[in-house]
Amino acid sequence: MAKNFLKVACRDCSNETTIFSRATTVVSCNVCGATLTNPSGGKADLIGCTVVEALE
Numbered sequence: 001m002a003k004n005f006l007k008v009a010c011r012d013c014s015n016e017t018t019i020f021s022r023a024t025t026v027v028s029c030n031v032c033g034a035t036l037t038n039p040s041g042g043k044a045d046l047i048g049c050t051v052v053e054a055l056e
Helices: none
Strands: 005-009 016-020 035-038 049-055
Touching: 016 035, 016 049
Parallel strands: none
Antiparallel strands: 005 016, 005 049
């Protein structure tokens, strides 16, 4: 089964957030406001975060 959701940690404040792996909008950190992902037409570009785990 495909892994559609990702648990990611913000590089600036280490807050963990669950995001959709093919996000079509910019996703920002709820705590510090840093940009976590940018849309790319396919899988989201993870620019301000690191993947903690892939969720089903």
